[in-house]
Amino acid sequence: MRNSNHLIGVINFLTFLLSIPILGGGIWLSTRANNTDCLRFLQWPLIIIGISIMVVSLAGIAGACYRNTFLMWVYLFVMFFVIVALLGFIIFAYVVTDKGSGRTVPNRSYLEYYLQDYSGWLEDRVAEDSYWAKISSCIRDSKTCSKLRRTVGGVPETADMFYLRKLSPVQSGCCKPPTECGYAYGNETFWNPGVGLAGSNADCTKWSNDQELLCYSCDSCKAGVLATLRKSWRKVSVVNIVVLIILVIVYVIGCAAFRHNRRIDNDEPYGEARMEKARPSRIQL
Structure with missing residues (x-):
């Protein structure tokens, strides 16, 4: 040429x-x-x-x-x-x-995420304590969970409205407890203990209504990050x-x-x- x-x-x-x-x-x-x-x-x-x-x-x-x-x-x-x-x-x-994808939940429009659905190098990397501390800090500083709050006509949305929302993997995994834990909806980031709290999911005891903690230490939060990365x-x-x-x-x-x-x-x-x-x-x- x-x-x-x-x-x-x-x-x-x-x-x-x-x-x-x-x-x-x-x-x-x-x-x-x-x-x-x-x-x-x-x-x-x-x-x-x-x-x-x-x-x-x-x-x-x-x-x-x-x-x-x-x-x-x-x-x-x-x-x-x-x-x-x-x-x-x-x-x-x-x-x-x-590998890895969200699971459907009865009577919910959003998906929920489980760490055991993921495997390999990426899962090990995200789940590593030192690395996760930085990621969770990033999520906390980004105010991802506080941005979930929504009002309809000046009134906070109801539980039924929230259940129909399409949440991102990080919002679903980090900003609320898993549905199987049986928490009762207070608002988007405040949930009251209810029936079923003695479930086998370890995240049930990790959830906190402290807005600085929420479910940032939960495996579901790590799974939500993995789903986003994927x-x-x-x-x-x-x-x-x-x-x-x-x-x-x-x-x-x-x-x-x-x-x-x-x-x-x-x-x-x-x-x-x-x-x-x-x-x-x-x-x-």
Whole structure:
């Protein structure tokens, strides 16, 4: 391809522009990291991804536009590992989110979540005490449960209204006790002990009407987080598949540009292979 150098340069310029908001978002999160623990999980991945894309894009632009064979070789070498790493992450994401879903509850529109429905690396990671302390702190600081409160005509909603609501996995698992525990509805985050409290579910004794505690230490809360992560990772994996396809196309174009640069460095006319120069045809017309 004679135009492969120009095409790879344009594509990498676009990826360079994409890296700027990604890097800026990571830096902004780092300045906010002292406000809540949940942001600390996001800043470094964003910064690393942004810098990596920026550096690789600059190498691709320089190598393609200035026909620098060495920079193009470095670009293709790094891009190969980026593609392999992205492919590995996609496979990993699907493996660790293979199990788990919400359970239906009679006379309830929302689902409820159980930790035993999940397994593997992701479940072990979330359930780890030190890691869960940071996640639960994040949920508490986000005021997710306090935002559940709703009024209808200036009057707090009734139990029947609440039972018909579509709750998120975190709201269902962290902001109320499991239905099987038999608590009676007071309001969205206040439940009175009732019949059935002696159930086998350990979360029945972990629930607290203290608004700073609620069910943040419950297994159902951890399961709600896992359900949210599973949904998010599946969405991210779809996006990553699209990005992977684009990177593979860019990599193929980059290989064509690299071969084109090598021909120029070897003073080979376009379309003439090195073997043809080394071994010219014996028949001259």
